[in-house]
Structures are given as structure tokens and as C-alpha cells.
Amino acid sequence: MKFAVDTRFLLDSLEELINTPSPVGYYVELNPLLERYAAKFGLPVTYDNRSTAYITLDGQDNSKTVLVGAHGDTLGLIVRRIDKDGAIRVRNLGGINYCNLEGESVTIHTRSGKTYTGLICCQSHSVHVFEDARTLERNENTMMILLDAPVHSEEEVRALGIRHGDFISIDPRFQVTENGYVKSRFLDDKAAIACCFTMVKYLQEHDLKPKYRTVLAVPYSEEIGLGGTYVPPEVSEYAALDIGLIGPDYDGNEYSVSICAKDNAAPYDYELTNRMIAYAEKAECDYAVDIFFHYGTDANAAMRGGNNLRTTAFGMAVYCSHGMERTHVKGLEATTNLLLAYVLDI
Numbered sequence: 550m551k552f553a554v555d556t557r558f559l560l561d562s563l564e565e566l567i568n569t570p571s572p573v574g575y576y577v578e579l580n581p582l583l584e585r586y587a588a589k590f591g592l593p594v595t596y597d598n599r600s601t602a603y604i605t606l607d608g609q610d611n612s613k614t615v616l617v618g619a620h621g622d623t624l625g626l627i628v629r630r631i632d633k634d635g636a637i638r639v640r641n642l643g644g645i646n647y648c649n650l651e652g653e654s655v656t657i658h659t660r661s662g663k664t665y666t667g668l669i670c671c672q673s674h675s676v677h678v679f680e681d682a683r684t685l686e687r688n689e690n691t692m693m694i695l696l697d698a699p700v701h702s703e704e705e706v707r708a709l710g711i712r713h714g715d716f717i718s719i720d721p722r723f724q725v726t727e728n729g730y731v732k733s734r735f736l737d738d739k740a741a742i743a744c745c746f747t748m749v750k751y752l753q754e755h756d757l758k759p760k761y762r763t764v765l766a767v768p769y770s771e772e773i774g775l776g777g778t779y780v781p782p783e784v785s786e787y788a789a790l791d792i793g794l795i796g797p798d799y800d801g802n803e804y805s806v807s808i809c810a811k812d813n814a815a816p817y818d819y820e821l822t823n824r825m826i827a828y829a830e831k832a833e834c835d836y837a838v839d840i841f842f843h844y845g846t847d848a849n850a851a852m853r854g855g856n857n858l859r860t861t862a863f864g865m866a867v868y869c870s871h872g873m874e875r876t877h878v879k880g881l882e883a884t885t886n887l888l889l890a891y892v893l894d895i
């Protein structure tokens with residue numbers, strides 16, 4: 550059976566989630582938003598000491614606990630140095646591709662709570678000025694941030710309250726086209742969180758409970774490989790809801806849900822992956838099974854952390870991962886349908 554999920558809610562929540570900054574390790578703005586969405590459904594949010602958010606759904610059978618992880622951290626930057634002329638140099642948070650950041654707007658989040666916008670550019674920023682403007686490699690040693698403020702020295706930047714270690718978020722530029730394409734940075738993994746809330750909405754509106762006690766987890770360090778390393782001890786299955794990839798080796802596309810059989814680290818649980826394929830067929834999902842290289846999820850991070858559980862991974866496939874990403878609303882709907890089939894154990 551196919552589930553008629555609320556697509557409008559899915560897209561509206563996705564936009565709000567994406568427009569809420571949460572670079573790796575910066576949870577102070579997204580966690581309150583998660584609390585507000587959970588409250589719509591009468592659900593509390595709890596946290597562990599790593600500020601991972603948990604939303605727990607009572608099951609028909611609470612003797613077993615499964616976890617669905619959708620990471621809240623996105624790629625970002627952090628202040629590394631302030632140059633004598635007031636330019637800001639950075640380090641990356643997660644797998645940044647500096648080539649697709651050039652010309653983007655950013656926001657610096659100071660420890661005091663003030664924010665400042667800026668432009669990320671190459672130090673050889675103009676073809677009219679620099680001979681190597683087209684050829685200089687874009688990396689953390691050649692890229693810089695120009696503050697949108699009349700500052701011309703290190704002292705003037707510091708006077709604003711900007712310091713080494715301040716987090717920097719990148720403008721996501723969220724857009725949905727009339728024919729259903731979703732273009733934005735950070736579909737990885739805000740799209741998965743939106744699918745989770747859409748799943749909860751469907752369950753409540755249809756007076757349904759998950760088959761087993763289900764914990765929705767939102768960690769903040771997946772992009773650096775640490776998000777799933779801690780898992781509550783009662784969890785026996787970890788389903789990582791994360792993006793799928795599109796490329797020459799893959800069957801996945803923007804209109805379907807991708808089931809990951811293996812990532813860069815290891816294969817996912819054989820029996821549980823078989824179940825995911827069966828769920829996709831029963832829920833009439835367009836789906837593909839792929840193996841992903843240069844890719845990992847919190848589920849396999851949980852395995853590396855020594856947790857005793859089965860793992861699976863699935864999600865909407867995107868073009869241009871870790872850049873200006875694109876998927877389609879059909880892929881989001883297929884992902885939510887597979888998530889519903891999984892938690893209901895149809």
C-alpha cells in the first residue's frame with residue numbers, strides 16, 4: 550500500500566529546517582526548532598550529553614526498540630585566523646568542496662550570540678586583477694571571508710566580537726520549482742528530518758503506532774564521522790536516513806528512494822537490508838539498491854562505536870552532494886513511504 554503523505558507539510562518543514570543554521574557541532578538554533586515541531590504532535594524532546602536530540606514514539610510492542618537517525622549537522626566553516634587586513638581565514642567542518650563555495654554568502658556566529666554576514670571568495674578574487682584568478686586551487690589556504698562591515702584590520706574585526714573558533718554557516722538558498730525539483734544546500738540531511746516529521750504526522754492523523762518502540766535521533770557530528778558512535782543501549786536496529794547518490798555506478802535517481810547495501814566502510818546488515826527491499830515493494834515505492842563510495846552514515850559509525858545492533862541506510866538521492874544539491878519531491882515522498890513501511894513493519 551502507498552501512503553498519502555502530506556507533501557505540503559514536508560516541503561514547508563524542510564524549508565524551515567534548512568534555513569536554520571546547524572554546521573557541525575552547532576546545535577543551539579536547530580534543537581529549539583525540533584522541540585517546536587515535536588510539540589505539534591505532543592511529543593517531548595530529550596538530549597544526551599552530546600546534545601543529540603531524541604523523540605520517542607510508543608510502539609505496539611515496546612519489548613524492542615529501533616532507532617531512525619537523521620543527522621542535524623551540515624557542512625560549515627570555523628574561524629581559523631584574522632588577517633592583518635581584516636580578512637577571515639577558515640577551516641572546514643565536514644567534507645567541504647571549496648570550489649562550489651566561491652561567491653557564497655555566509656554568517657559568522659559569535660560566542661556572544663551576535664551574527665555577522667560575509668562573502669566567501671578566493672584571495673585571487675578577480676580576473677581583472679590577478680593572473681591566477683582562474684587557475685589558483687580553491688582550498689582552505691586560498692579562500693577567505695570578507696565581512697559585510699567597514700573593517701580593514703584585525704583589530705577592527707576583533708572589536709566586533711569575532712574570535713578564533715566562531716562557527717560559520719553557509720547560505721543554503723532553498724528553492725522548489727513548480728514541477729517539483731528541490732534545490733538547496735544541506736538537503737543532506739535536513740530532508741531526512743523533514744521526512745521523519747512527515748511520518749509522525751501521518752501516524753497521528755491515521756491513529757497508528759509504530760510496530761516497535763521507535764526513537765528518532767538527530768545527532769550533530771555525522772559529517773565528521775562521529776554522529777552515531779553513541780547509541781542508547783536499548784536500541785537493536787539503527788536505520789540511518791540519509792541522502793542517496795547519483796552517478797555512473799548507481800541505479801538511484803531523484804524520483805526514487807535509495808537503499809544503501811554498502812558504504813565506504815562496510816555492508817549493511819544482510820537480513821535488515823532484505824527487509825528494506827521488501828518494505829519498499831509493499832509500499833509501492835520507486836526504489837534502487839546501490840553501494841556508495843566516499844560515503845558513510847551514522848549507522849555504520851554506530852557499528853564502529855561497538856554497539857550491538859543491526860544497521861540499514863536509505864534516503865532520497867541527490868545530485869551534487871556536498872554542494873548545491875538537487876532532488877525531487879517524488880524522491881522525498883518515496884523516502885517517507887519507505888520510512889512508514891519500516892516503522893509500521895508492514
